[in-house]
Amino acid sequence: MIAGSVAASLVLASPPARGWLESSMSAQMLLQLPLLAAIGVCSASAIPAAVRGALARWDRWGISGLLLASMTSLVWMLPRALDAAVDDVGVAAAKYATVPLLIGLPLALSWGRAGFVLRGVFLAETIATCFRLGWLYRVSPERLCSNYLLDDQQRLGDWLMVIGAALFLALMGKLLLGRFDFRTDAQAQEGRH
């Protein structure tokens, strides 16, 4: 699994893939960053149980992990950071390392520990952020990233709003009509002792 994750990261970091994924703002934010985070999510299963147990003691209710993922995401939402990741090899390396390890991985490890309320706050904030960023990209009269064109930025704004709306509808559908399994909560309760 680790090998697979490393291989996937290398594929994404290869010049052709990187060139394509960073050719537009939309591709970088909607494909590259999510794919990197997904690599982190997938590598969670490779973490040995002993390490997981140790981590769990520092991550009650998943708070630390979700906080880490949120803070890291905040950094990679800065237009300046997106620019720098294209122009500067060091920042690019930081992106390839931190998005899987500090966003994807903690999300995967902490989600199961998080209770209903924390998950709800996290999802609501994710949806709201999609709408806020989308709205900003739509109305900004200037290019926020020096490396990308204005129409690209506006298209990304549209996409973010569509994604926000889709997430919202999915969440509402789940809450209103879905099936819920509270076993994860029970596990979290056991984990406390």
Add this chain to the structure above:
Amino acid sequence: MAALTMYPESERLSAGERAAFNLYMISAVILFVLMMLLGVIMRMAQGTWLEVPPDLFYQFLSMHGAGMVGTMGMVTTAVMWFFLRKYVNLHLWAFVANYVLFLLGALCIIGAIFLGRYAGLWTFLYPLPTHSMGMWPNASGAWFMIGYLLIGVGMLLFYLDAAAGLIRKYGNLGRSLGVQWLFGGTIDPEHPKAVVASTMVIIANSLGILAGAVVLVMYLVGIAYPEFKLDPLVAKNLTYWFGHMYINATIYMGVIAVYELLARYSGRPYAISRPFLWSWAASTIFVIIVFPHHLLMDYAQPRWVSITGQIISYSAGFPVFLVTVWGALANIHRSGMRWTMPSRLLILSMFGWAAGILPAILDGTISINRVMHNTQWVPGHFHFYLLLGVLPMALALMYHVMGSYRNQAPNSGADRLGLPLYLLGGLVFTLAFLAAGHLSVARRMSSHLPEWVFTDQMGAAGAILVLLAMIYFAARISIGLLRGPVSGHAAHAAA
């Protein structure tokens, strides 16, 4: 039937719960008195009995609006919590977190207004908070909105905890709302009306809070980066979506007290029915999409949105309102109702809600809205249902809990005097607003034409009566709640 036990064991407040409940209720009655005091000052200023400079007037108006709406939200949240905790597992931490965040938010708002001179009102129109023409610094606008965000986050925490409880017990929110019984099937007669109403509020108000979380942060970004210009109409729609939902949620949380308590005082079961479920399911959707009726005067708004707003505003409040008032009337008709403070307040709330909805529906009509959507008719309408409808619902619960401490419904001579005073003052106060609104088009808060002064003075007189009654209620309730259960009455003895 268990519902007919006056003070059921399941409503007993543990020591921690009682402390939290008291914090909510006593803070609320104190805030109500203070906010009413501001209201009296403003009406007296309009009636030329007092001289208040315009900038201070708008600060008072901002404080009164935000303070009343927020306090109404807080106190009705406590009503919802009090009854919902009997049916589903609620965590006290979520209830307390909401209170703490509310207080922090209130501090931000009070600071923004009285230290920062913010005077852009409780629902502000873009770009007002950020373009004050030098009346207040941008930081004040920012603090005001941060206050809102804190209050919103607190409410969201409470709602999410309640949603978790509902889902754990009923499977999902659709089932707790009762949609599985809309088209047939045997309705579980024990399905609590409090659960149905709470579900509706959680769905609708969370949506409003989400809209607020988006638009308030966009305002904040706009303060830091003025080059980001929002579409004023979109900003207004979202602001009103959020504001409308928040204040409407107070009715739907408050009415839980009627559902739960009325049957106990009338001594007759108040059964759940298919029309009841239909009305709540319909209102869940309507209340989410009815907000455009606040924007009927915005000519830039697409026509279809305004027309939808008018149609929905006819139908939005109606289902729940009809089914509730009809149900309440049927419940008390020839029931040998025991007339004590809680039951009087419950009946008053039904009257206030019923009568208050009429001016709302009139104002929701585009052709009338064009002339009567003014600074008198609109407050006339919402003061009617908030002052005479929603607040009595919350007061009824406070009196009921006081009764539970002594196993006897409160009904002192002073209570029997205070309530008519409140009703009389409230009627004079709200009817003065409505009369003035009917008489005049698009009045301005800052001008006092001689023709307007009479209704303003009537309103001020009514407001003074309400304030006096409220001061009495606040003192009586604070003392009664703090005194706690009398030993010997086991029903509510502290755990």
Add this chain to the structure above:
Amino acid sequence: MDTLRTLLLSLLIVIAGGATLGAATDGLRVFTTESARRLAVREHAVRVPDLALQAANGDQIALQDLRGNWLLVDFIYTRCQTYCSVLGSDFARLQDRLAAPLASGRLQLLSISFDPEHDGPAQLAAYQRRFGDRGSGWLAARPLDAEGVAAATRAFGIRVLDDGLGGYVHNASIALVDPQGRLVRIFDAGQPEVVAAALQAVLAQ
């Protein structure tokens, strides 16, 4: 115990995250590359390297030769239909507003093309005429080759993107170079009155 540990870790995460965010935004002051560049220039003047250019009259000049005067520099390409047209009229209006220092030679306006293949001396001269060159103190020039373009844009932090329509998108701004040859300020395009006021203040010192 677990709760305390989690609280401690969360606090550390918030502090570390806040520090990273603070560093990445220069203390929440800049969020974009462009604003970061402007702030950096204001706080620490950047030495501009010497650049070899060809002026609209065909003469070879070096940036070095212009030292000793204040210099306002913008980047253009003459076929531009959008931003550069703002810059062009900005310079013409600055010629009016700053006529005295331009006449005395204390100040020089310089437009550099980042598209030397298309922008020969004739095109540069036509560009100046099109925007109403008042005939004093405004040089238009092009680097001699692609490397010269790269050196110039790098020195001034200009990013040029293909707009997909045969033209370019670039940051439209006016850079101020002091008599020691250091980049000290960057102004927005489209606000010649702001630039003129700032220059008058600088020249009065």
